[in-house]
Amino acid sequence: MAIFVDQDTKVIVQGLTGGQGRFHGLRNRAYGTQVVGGVTPGKGGQDVEGVPVFDTVADAVAATGADASFVAVPPRAAPAAILEAAAAGIGFVVCITEGIPAQDEALVFNTLKRDFPSTHLLGPNCPGIISPGKCNIGITAGEIAQLPSPGGPNVGIVSRSGTLTYQALYELKQKGIGVSTCVGIGGDPVPGTSFVDCLAEFEKDAETQAMIMIGEIGGSAEEEAADFITASVSKPMSAYIAGVTAPAGRTRRLSRAPMPTKPTTSNKKATAVRFGPRSFSLPVSARGGAGLCPAVGCC
Secondary structure (H helix, E strand, O other), X not given: OOOOOOOOOEEEEEOOOOHHHHHHHHHHHHHOOEEEXXXXXXXXXXXXXXXXEEOOHHHHHHHHOOOEEEEOOOOOOHHHHHHHHHHOOOOEEEEOOOOOOHHXXXXXHXXXXXXXXXXXXXXXXXXXXXXXXOEEEEOOOHHHOOOOOOOOOEEEEEXXXXXXXHHHHHHHHHOOOEEEEEEEOOOOOOXXXXXXXXXXXXXXXXXXXXXXXXXXXXXXXXXXXXXXXXXXXXXXXXXXXXXXXXXXXXXXXXXXXXXXXXXXXXXXXXXXXXXXXXXXXXXXXXXXXXXXXXXXXOO
């Protein structure tokens, strides 16, 4: 039930003693997430409001049994932090860090695939993941997420846009629609987790009865997701592509998504994900995009 993280997930925060790590790590703990430790080299033996701090991820894993990590460190330190977590046996790593050079992201991505295939990276430059009522890793406000209901319907959300992730969560809550898991994959050039990764998990998840996919201009991730949806997704879906007014080939400044080989637009992406009659009614609306009409699969 839920995907990637649940009530049994044990989380360490790499960078817990820093401003961002402390603020968001403690908010995650207050939500109910099992935040069992932090890691800051040279500060082992200290604690942050009762959360023990270790010098290395390996030390933290040995002492706490952690299986997930929340990376909240500066861009120059983030690649090494991700790989340290993988080397220590962490299975799920969430990196919110913005500004990591694309070359470093590519190196980390390929190192994980080659040397640490059992480690799954979410991000970088993402809001994180929340399975409402179970686990929240990252910067998403737990207050805006509706708990899943036993009888459903419950929706799984995957999004490249942080802000639209929050809007989707909030508007679903306003209508009393539960969320199984919400995954913010980020919009950087080399994301650790793709739309396809999440859609595949939602398709298998018994708690998820329907899905929302939120995309944007830049890159080809939405077109790749469309191919997967056509071939492998049976559950109802709704999709939204941000950037309908942008000229062909334009990317969003914050996303840093790579330019596609051929110029693409929001409307072209929306056409690609027009996957047929599997639709359901969702109360999500947003301006400046294509798709995610109130009662369609994708328009």
